[in-house]
Amino acid sequence: MSGFGPGDPFLADCPARLAVELIADKWTVVVLYGLSRGPVRHGELIEVIGGISRKMLTQTLRRLEAHGLIRRHAYAEVPPRVEYELTPLGATLIDPIHMLTEWARANGDAVLDALDADPEPVAHSD
């Protein structure tokens, strides 16, 4: 046997794909990480996350909310204050995310080295 059968939990349509689709966009992981230390306000996230636009932040937050990973608290104050925090379910994703960041810390340089050793996407003509 060379590998994976049709019932493999990761490949093809299976629950594990969910994790990838949840994470496979530009901002989801960053936002979750930003919430990993406790409740944070909308504006704080904008400042702390480099380069995210208001639109993308809100959109990402809504998606995470719909998936049950974060909760939104709107306080009836003026000026308005809204805080987001991880749900217990969302908190379970922090460990995997931390593993990713640790990986990047440890291996980021190696990847960058490989990148400029081989700058252009090689076309394999053989």
Next chain:
Amino acid sequence: MSGFGPGDPFLADCPARLAVELIADKWTVVVLYGLSRGPVRHGELIEVIGGISRKMLTQTLRRLEAHGLIRRHAYAEVPPRVEYELTPLGATLIDPIHMLTEWARANGDAVLDALDADPEPVAHSD
């Protein structure tokens, strides 16, 4: 202090973003997982990964190759045979990926429950 300073390793421009950008697309993680058990041929990956097109597979493989995470072996045979395998560097990414799949296995249902408890992306008018 409420959270993250400008020097935080994850947010803003920093090496940890690399991990996200590497992973934040539809197929990268799936392909890496597909290679986690040893060298695999192009065609095998197509079969084993549900729904990927030839184009996207090749494109993903090229990118991973350029980042130094996988290696390509083309055998001068007929019919042609090409195998891909993780580099030592690429192998270090398998643990974090496994954590993601474990997470999905454990919490996938909870996410789906949350999704159909709240089917449409709520517009917060408050």
Next chain:
DNA sequence: CAGAATCCTTAGAGATACTG
């Protein structure tokens, strides 16, 4: 301050057909 709504520009991604 938080966010909804619009417009606009690309990148992502599938389908198909062709080559060594």
Next chain:
DNA sequence: CAGTATCTCTAAGGATTCTG
């Protein structure tokens, strides 16, 4: 079998403007 090359379409994502 492995891969490249187009063509096309959609959706991601940014900038900007407007409102409670």
